[in-house]
Amino acid sequence: MLEDSADDLYEHAPCGNLSTLPDGTIAKINATLLEWLGYDRDELVGRRRFSDLLTVGGKLYHETHFAPLLHMQGHVGGVAFDLRAKDGARLPVLVTSAVKTGTDGEPLLIRTTLFDARDRRAYEQELLRARQAAEHERDRLRRLVTELQRSLLPVELATPVGMRTAAYYRMASPDEVGGDFYDLFPLGDDRWGFFLGDVSGKGIEAAAVTALARYTLRAAAVYNPEPAVVLSNLNTVLYQEYLTGGTRYCTVLFGILEAGSDDGRTVTMVGGGHPYPLLLRADGHAGYEPTAGGLIVGVIPVAEFAAMTMTLAPGDTLFLYTDGLTDARVDSSGGRYGPESLLQHARTLAPASASEVVAATSRLLDTFGDGLDDDVAILALTVENASHQ
């Protein structure tokens, strides 16, 4: 029963056995492998190299990865190759090799074992196919998300005469639509409306509410542009959403720009639970412009808002942003960027035009890297200096 001689074990092992010289020339080969390949022993021993038995792609891989590894660490295990049989058929195998060194430490022989990997290869190819399909779907989703996000923002930001404007949107994740929005639009009589806001949550539901908020604000402003009334209308609409099953609300800043004295602009603004905007003055000062009270929009049935008025002088820039900016994590212990840092950022910039503020803040967002948890929308409005008009 136990009549296995070492020779028989080698020759008729259930795997292929092969020994080569260090340069790859085949020195010994077992019957199993010869059978798989369809060669006679004397066609291979002393006449061909191991790499001659591989496909061309396999030869390339052998020369660039397998052989160098063998030289450097003396063994390589479980590498997938395709063998080329004499009749041209391809045999998927898993190859393991080890270098046998002589007493002087110089390589004498390379011993190689080959396992039939047909089933394993078929399984791997299934997995690879599934992974490629998943990656394809993920790319499709991202394209969809980008398109949807784009459709929620104005294609091009308008520029009122005598002003410079700039805006920017940074998505926190390519896989989900965020809820930030902004717009700048004419109301006639040299008056302009603007708003910037943040709908709670992300995803498709938030996107729908974002669209609703944006168009409600636009429509309400056409009907009656008084900021307090516009936000009150938005509140009613969003609250209705809540009653019909949605649970969405938003924060928003809404304002009207009109001609002011001395080539400046008068801004009448209302805030609905939104972070105060920053004012960067022409003389280099910067500070937060507090909006008068104002709840988050859409949480109570009837909401009242009070407007405040401020002046934008030539060279001044009004800078609106969403809290994704101040909430960004800046260190490993979860510390946030915060309103103080943002104020410093504004102070360093002032005086600055709309595009300078947006560019500098975009660079700031780059430094947050993974620390950006939420989308960020920024909008900057500058009154041009008299010399530019």
Place this chain on the structure above:
Amino acid sequence: MTDVRARNNVSITGPADGPIVMLAHGFGCDQNMWRHVTAALAGRFRVVLFDHVGSGRSDPSAWDPERYSTLAGYADDVLQICRDLDLHEIVFVGHSVSSMIGVLAANQEPDRFAALILVTPSPRYVDDAEYRGGFTAADITELLESLDSNYLGWSAAMAPVIMGNPERPELGDELTNSFCRTDPSMARVFAQATFLSDNRVDLDAVTQPTLILQCSNDAIAPPEVGAFVHDHIAASTLVTLDATGHCPQLSAPKATLNAIERFLAAYR
């Protein structure tokens, strides 16, 4: 500011005032390929080693599939390393595709490079009209599939650990297969950049004295290719090593070193 040394895992050895020898690994593995050459030269020369981005222990966050989809991106990295380390009179030793990366770098800043040593170079791998590169486009496709099937122990979960974890030193140097392990998606980009490249015209612009080392039996850079490179680089010498395979610095280190040292002695 990019930390170029960290990005490319630059290591420098040898006397500070020694002549500069820069060793560039090719596709597949990393700077460890040069171990025998480094050991021999580091007594007299200032040896600079690095890993291409996407290989070895280069910074994985520096990976940019656009930048590294052409050899120009790799050549630019080489020049950045040279500038960062303020290297001059460089003898650039490039293996395989890094031969051409060296040629591109030297053509861009010729005054920085004193000489080139091209080990098993090929300016184009795919056959073309009258030119025999040795491969068909189908062969290259097969290689790319081979890369997808073999991770050599690379794992997305392990990669940050592999990239140097000071709390776990046992995960450092001698990880199995680490010298030739890489993220398969990066390997694919490097493979395409390498095997679909065509830099034949760049050879004619080389002015530095150049040593071309080829192996007598190399499936990846056959003798016709070595001859072509020799014909197109004016000040070049061609030496054929009695060696099999594509990596003589590993399979025939003595002969390789001999040829390099003779060249270094002669041209200086």
